Amino acid sequence: MPHALAVHGLEKRYGSVEALKGVDLSVEEGELVGLLGPNGAGKSTLVKIAVGLVRATRGRAEVVGARAGSRAARAELGYLAELFRFPGWYTADEVLVLHQRLAHSEGGAAERQRLLELVALSEARDRRVDGMSKGMQQRLGIAQALVGSPRVLVLDEPTSALDPAGRRIVRVLLEDLRGKGVSVLLNSHLLSEIELVCDRVAILRSGEVVAAGSPHELTRPRGVELETDEGTRTIDGATREDAPRLVAEAVAAGRRVYGVRVLTSTLEDTYLEVVGDEVS
């Protein structure tokens, strides 16, 4: 069975600049994969090759077994670009009608209504795009990407213009899509968001994948924090397994223990470690 999305040995060169240097990555059915990396790491180039907007210099990209950019690949895709705009004179409903026609979707008004409800825009169905806030336009963009029930969804910074409530809507939506078997490649600067929803994460730096794995795999123990009547102290290097012993030792030493917390590094710590001092 083909991967929902796969790139092998992907290289892209813009003149003398190597944007991608042999990237391998796959997204399985129903999997949510996050792309992280500083500006200029090659994330957007990778995403654009996957959806057929940019041609690879070398290597290959496939969507459900079809060459990225081919008609068959595009028929399986939903895409939200980082920088996008819909014609200002279109209403939200008309934008979706346009994309239904282009995606050959037969969902009709019911699909449009369902998508607008998913992104909390059902009240703005007849509002023109130029009368919408940036956040509303971004949510409309997500609805547009879902037209035709694509098997693979590629989202480039889908929450950059959203407030916390909007981000929550998108997060819930992504979890719902994963439950329905939709595969998602999510490019975002928001590490917390990636950490919350993604099954796997790939961190790019200078056109290469420098770390990949589940958010859990990418974090590591940082010690155990013990709160006693003497105050709070951190035992570096201790793991979760050490916690009962450390508590017992403190109690045996006559200390009153009020709390114990196992510390692990966050995705942000790992990100900063592998990306180094590159400004994101």
Place this chain on the structure above:
Amino acid sequence: MSAVLTIAGYGFREAVRRKVFAVVVVLTAVFLALFWLANHYVFTRLSTVTPPADVNVDTRTFAGAFLLGLAMFATLFLGVVLAVFLTLGVVSGDAERGLLQPLVVRPVGRTTLLLSRFLGAAAVCVVYVLAVYGGALAIIDLTGHWVPAAKVAPGLELAAGVLIVIALSILGSVFLSSTANGIAVFMLFGAGLVAGLLGTIGHALNSHAIRHASAVAAWALPFEALYQDGLRLISSNASGLTGFLLQLGPFGGGYVHGWGIRVWSVGYLVVALAVAVLAFSRKDL
């Protein structure tokens, strides 16, 4: 087919929504009103008009052809303005604004997308050019009771000239930003006008070299040659043709004309669109 209609309709709707369309419509109404006024005064005082000695046509034909020649130039100019402003950003401009990407990733195909945008702009511009040309013909007929030797073909040639400008503008939009493309296409249009002027000067001075340069430019920029051929057709049954054409104004001529330039223009249009499609299919967005 439905994708073609959808994209063409998208382009058509975008075209008529743009302020430039409203501006062109208003300017056209002003032009036609002034044109009617000019015809009214010319034909009610026809006895005051004296054709040059070397033009062997009656005064009404001279005045009618001269005024229609001017109307054809205005029609071509306004049609080109409309065409350029509707298409100067079809690829690079729309990509920079983020309008293009959501459409390109749909299973439509870049070729279909680009050709549909051409069809959308062509529908607007052809209807516009034929309407203005028809309006000018009607005004001359109503005020001066004069109709040209060929009524339909000159209008079609003007429309074909505008189609070529649309194709060049779309081709330019693949490589250039909106502003650069707009400037480039208007400069090409200006070069075409200069070529026509050059031909007139070449004939007046009886200079083979200048006439040859003008002819080369007319083949290189066939929208200008089509306009010249249209001018030739409106008085094709008059005698002393060359001398008469020279009186139609600096942009007149018809030095390159006939089926040769028409067939060449069709090929030119097809090649310009084919190159645009090929370049667009390879363009990173």
